Amino acid sequence: MPWVIKIGGSLYGSKHLEEWLDTLQALGSHQLVIVPGGGPFADLVRNTDQRFNLEFAHAHHMAVLAMQQFGYLMASLCRELCLASNRKQIQACWDDGKTAIWEPHPLVSQQCELPKIWDVTSDSLAAWLAGYLSVTQLLFVKSSPLTLSEMPVDQLQKHGCVDPVLPELLADTKIAVHFLHKSKAREFEGLLGMDTP
Structure with missing residues (x-):
């Protein structure tokens, strides 16, 4: 069953x-696609927007390109991962047994x-991609300790997660x-229904 993983x-x-990249690379046969966050690349765009009051659409494009930059960093850190921009390319990665x-x-x-507003971040784009690909499993990997709880999405949103x-x-x-949580990479195998050693 395919997964989108933010x-x-x-x-x-x-x-x-x-650790996450190595785990997801090793599970490439499970049809996984990673959605990168923006990280410091997006922070730079936010700072630029605050300084120059950019057009909403321009700032949005820059923020999406920030996600793409983080993706290139991930691909450099784990070279068995497969870069892909659309459904056909993602499927080609999966056909090769690679995580996209x-x-x-x-x-x-x-x-x-x-x-095209700041409220639409890589979180929403991950959900949009899941819909676009008709994928029904969506995982968010976050640093917030609140993700260690069973808190529902609307409550996590109220806490800014x-x-x-x-x-x-x-x-x-x-x-x-x-x-x-970011420290729980090994638990993802459990979500896939696999036994972990």
Whole structure:
């Protein structure tokens, strides 16, 4: 069963980032696609927007490109991962038994109808990608200790763990949402129904 996996930008510089990438690479036969967060690349865009008061659409494109930059970093850290920008390329990665990293800008700029505002972050884009691919399993990997709880998405949103648009975007969908703390990479195998040593 395919999964969309959002790796939060807060994992940039964390010792857990490569652990997650290695885990997901090793599970490539399970049809996984990684959605990178923006990390410090998106922070730079936010600072630039605050300084120059950018057009909403321009800031949004820059933020999506920030996600793409983090994706390139992930691909450099774990070279068995497979970069892909659309359904056909993602499927080609899966056909090769590889975990994909989504390059979001081409698809988001051409087909995504979500508003181009700061409230729409990589969280909502991960949910959008799941819908686009007809994937029903969505995992968020976050640094917040609140993800260690069983708190529902709307409550996590109130605590700032996910973006404000995500709960509404997930409403009335068949997407099952999961959260794991950044330190729990090994537990993902359990979500896949596999026995971990």
